[in-house]
Amino acid sequence: MTRLHLAAALDARHFTAGPWADLVRAADEARLDFVTIDDSFGPPPGGARPDAVLVAARVAPLTRHIGLVPVATTTHTEPFHLSTALATLDYVSRGRAGWQPRVSGDESEASLLGRREPLGVEELFAEAADAVEVVRRLWDSWQDDAIIRDTATGRFIDRDRLHYIDFAGPYFSVKGPSIVPRPPQGQPVIAALAHVPVAFAFAGRAADLVFITPSDAWSAEKIMRKLDPRLKVYADIVVHLGDRRGAAPSDAAVFSGTAVQLADLIEAWAKSGIDGVRLRPGELPHDLLAITRDLLPELRRRNLFEPSQIGQLRERLGLPRAANRYEEAANA
């Protein structure tokens, strides 16, 4: 039986830091591999969320192990700012940063920016793919050895180890290089939610890791056959543990029951070849705490999960070392 990686999806409306610190610390102490922090460009119905990148940065110094994967939108936003913010999250978390890109097709979100009409779905994902390309190029635009501090010549950097990215596309062009040196992971982990064909294609082009929404182990296998084999695959499960009810319908499978029953379900799904599961607590903090308190010991007992000792998120998730495209080109 292969071991799984475990993630939790945090979708909370708190604005003060305390509740966020409690949630992420609980996940950190339980040694989950990472949390995603939900966000959208505009406020969703039922209450706004705080900016997820800033929430991730706020809790980074309070935690030691957990990967921090905020959602940030590619529509309307500046790829340059996204790239530098996420690189900085990687610095403040010492190599634990990730990013879940999201698109915004909503007309009311477009008027918050007031610059253009909403794009169609194909274009939204095309723009998102361009944004990810720019973000990734900017991360690589400094070679790891660019800072030389050479007092003999008075040079702080070797400018030949910095690179213009010269990206030009239909939605934006970005010159580079980044203002932020290459982040500790080189390339922080990019994750994409994929439950429609256009998102599968986007994930294959842009992501390291994909969240899928199967209804059972058989459908997980079926989805995996459609995915780029290089992607790490995480199955989403909405989790209601204990006797709490009120499980609302979701795009993902909704589980309601005991921790042992949930472990049974995860064990069955694990046979489909997925790399991990992302648990979406139905109610916070209750279901997250039940996951850490009841589910994790059960999964460890079954040898389905073991806390990782690896510090950086990419490496922990079994992703290959991120080679620098410009360094490779320079050495070729």
Added chain:
Amino acid sequence: MPKQIILAAHFPGVNNTTVWSDPRSGSQIEFDSFEHLARTAERGRFDFFFLAEGLRLREQRGLIHDLDVVGRPDTLTVLAALAGVTEHLGLAGTLNATYHEPYELARQLATLDHLSGGRAAWNVVTSPGAFFGENFRRGGFLDHADRYVRAGEFIEAARRLWDTGGGEFDIESSQFSIRGRFGVPRSPQGHPVVLQAGDSDGGRDLAARHADAIFSRHHRIDDARQFYRDVKQRAVTNGRDPDSLKVIPGVSYVLGDSDADAQEKAHHIRRQQVSPQTAILLLEQLWNRDLSEYDADGPLPAVDPKLDEDDTIIKGRAGMYPDRLRTSSEWRAKAEAKNLSIRDLIIEVTGRQNFIGTPQRVAEQLSEYVQTEACDGFILVPHLTPAGLDDFVDRVVPLLQERGVFRTEYETTTLRGHLGLPERG
């Protein structure tokens, strides 16, 4: 009670004030450096920590500038992380009104204000020109006059959003046509503190209308008093209480065991700040010509500066010399009178430290500036990362506290409270 001094800590920047060649110089990018400076400032009961913003690496002669510290983190992300390791310290970030958008930035600043329990501040800057624009969707389309129009409308829009308490807004102005629901509930400060950086006429007007504080250049005390009176008068003209607009210049300092010791240290630091290569580059910024063939230990070039402001040799920095010919003839006269090499001259005419002396003398001078209405406080710019503020906090702060001109404990929880600014929003 004597007037209280405002103190802020500027993280060392990407210019030659920051000395990286010193063995004590640490990383400009690792979080430990930011945490050290912020914790030091909080230990010293400072009002706030201050961070600049980078939008593109500087270039000179068409090449990425490599002689100063290069590379820095994203402003808001570092401030959010610092909120996790400090409790009282204000967290001020420079964010450009040209390359951000009101909804997104107002939301991020309100988020930071929530996540820090009311400690967020925004230092508004503007840039014209296509150089930075090449990294952004917007490109570079603003002409010089429109910078302040956009900045003013941007601040007004942000304040409107903060005033919604999360509700609906509908804004039509020359720069913005935006509407919808803001979402973010009222943050602890209502409006994060707004600083405006810059001494120009347009900058002063913008500050007098919109800002809580103006981040100015340091001036000699008479000029500083005149600047102070001018800015406060502009606030009054705009119907504001002059106390609601603080004047906080950025300053550097050098401490020594005696005044002579401090002067000697100051000179040593100036030589570190102006390497031979840096001397030539700084001279090029006035001359606007490639001077790479000149010897920094030799005399000034015989040719005059090139007067073409549309094609300057340096990109990514604000224009520093309004009258190149006049300044160059002043420099030439000084070099000839004292027989100075290029490097010696540059050391003398650029960026000498503002306060040099024993802790006692520096404390006296800082206090004199504030008590005689030359400013309301200071943004201290250390020359070393990350420990450059340690000596000030250990040796000068206690003297200011003894004089009764600086707090010994935090008395409020928000930055607006520390600064004694009125409620907003």
